[in-house]
Amino acid sequence: MTQSSTTNRRIVLASRPQGAPTAADFRLEEAPIPVPAEGQVLLRTLYLSLDPYMRQLMDEVPPAYAPRVELGSHMVGGTVSRIVASRHPGFQVGELVLGNAGWQDYALSDGSDLRALGDMKQPSYALGGLGMPAFTAYVGLLDIGQPKAGETVVVAAATGAVGAIVGQLAKLKGARVIGIAGGADKVTFAREQLGFDVALDRHDPQLAQKLAQAAPDGIDVYFENVGGAVFGAVVPLLNVGARVPVIGVIADYNRKGAAEGPDRLPKVMATILQKRIRMQGLVIFDHYETRHEDFIRDMTAWVAQGKVKLVEDLLEGLPQAPEGLIGLLHGSNFGKVVVRVSEA
């Protein structure tokens, strides 16, 4: 089923996942294309972003920062769209915009959530390397992590949408970067293509020992993308005064119930206290007003100058979205996952 000008394909939440989502938790439906009312535009989706937070919105109890997706409703998501009909004085037919159409071919908007992209050459970058994930890396690393030249920075999911940018920005700041990623190909890529000083495989049973060897002077900034076993390996190596921007804990997103193994909380709390660690959570939506302009200016320049490389994992066609999200949660992606919904 490809995109058409007569029906709206949409992927809805069919059931709430018990642990890891499966294809059966999603359903592809067809509906009439909606008609814009006065003050609205009709958006035709070109690119859909797939992001780990989507898994959390599938649960009965959603995270604190966003409402859950209701059963039978289309999955939410950031999109790059073309305006194909406009009854809004601020938007013209043909304009390219960043918005939140979700997992569907067409959507209405009153314009309040849209940002014009002009004639951006590679519009999918507005969802990744010049979009939300890279903005998260920028604010989390530069404002909370504050790496200094010569310090050691560790980041996991190191070839992913956020992690690949974190490591490259830390290098720009003169830090020594240790990336942790899943599998030999990602490890090689992190070292050879992204320029990280060291890269380690999170599946290696010797990860904790290898991380200790790779960080003989301890860890000054740990950019927390994943939680789980990687966090366990990092904690004993944190230096006095280390900074830990807490961005995501993807190792737990599919978990039902308590984590296995001994209770690590007392050790973690003692480390935070004794080493005077600064851990700070970040929800990127809070920072658009104050930091987004700076991000776009700096990141556009760094990419143009070849100082930051953008890595995109492009899937073809809306029906690929469920498998794309399922894979992302296990680590099958290589860079920022984007679905090309339409070429129009």
Ligand SMILES: NC(=O)c1ccc[n+]([C@@H]2O[C@H](COP(=O)([O-])OP(=O)(O)OC[C@H]3O[C@@H](n4cnc5c(N)ncnc54)[C@H](OP(=O)(O)O)[C@@H]3O)[C@@H](O)[C@H]2O)c1
């Ligand atoms: N706070 C915010 O505002 C905000 C905004 C954007 C993203 N985030 C968070 O940032 C993190 C990264 O997001 P992203 O979009 O850049 O995704 P991503 O890194 O492109 O993809 C997710 C990656 O997580 C890794 N992973 C999966 N299960 C894991 C596990 N059990 N242990 C360790 N790593 C695991 C996999 O990488 P490997 O196979 O290479 O390990 C996978 O490729 C997520 O936790 C996400 O929720 C937060």
